[in-house]
Amino acid sequence: MKTLNKILLLLLMLLSVFLALPINTDAAEKKVGKASISVKTKGDTINITIKKTDKAEGYEIYVKAPGDTKYQKYDTISQDGSKERTYTYTAKNEGDYQFKVRGYKKENGKTKYGNYSKAVKVSIEKEKSDSSRTVYITKTGKCYHYKNNCGNGTYTPIDLEVAIKKYSPCKKCVK
């Protein structure tokens, strides 16, 4: 049994060496090049500009959205020969988004990847339109309130766009 253990150990060692070999990012980087990106936001639209990477046939776009624990491949786009390519991403939620991309090329039926670009982080704040916010009213009051504890009484939530038709803004808490 001891001999068997030794053989197994040897096999494991060989396997780990074998597994480590194909991961050679330096060589891949020389061929595809490291991608670089810049990111601009306008509202919930995020424009990712990818600078052309030598020999890349296209790019993989990775996103880490709010709540994600790791990056996820979001999309793949092809190189179109232009110096820069802009990719548009629409944020669904508020919070921090992180992006990174990497170039790829296909060679002898295998896909080779360049190194990841630096990760770029943007923060998205959804603007709440004023008319859709919730305000509070009381049964007897003539005002609507931003605070549900502005004075004494029982405050009931109501949409602002409904409230403004019947009530006037509270001078204390609505500014």
Ligand SMILES: [Zn+2]
């Ligand atoms: Zn008030």
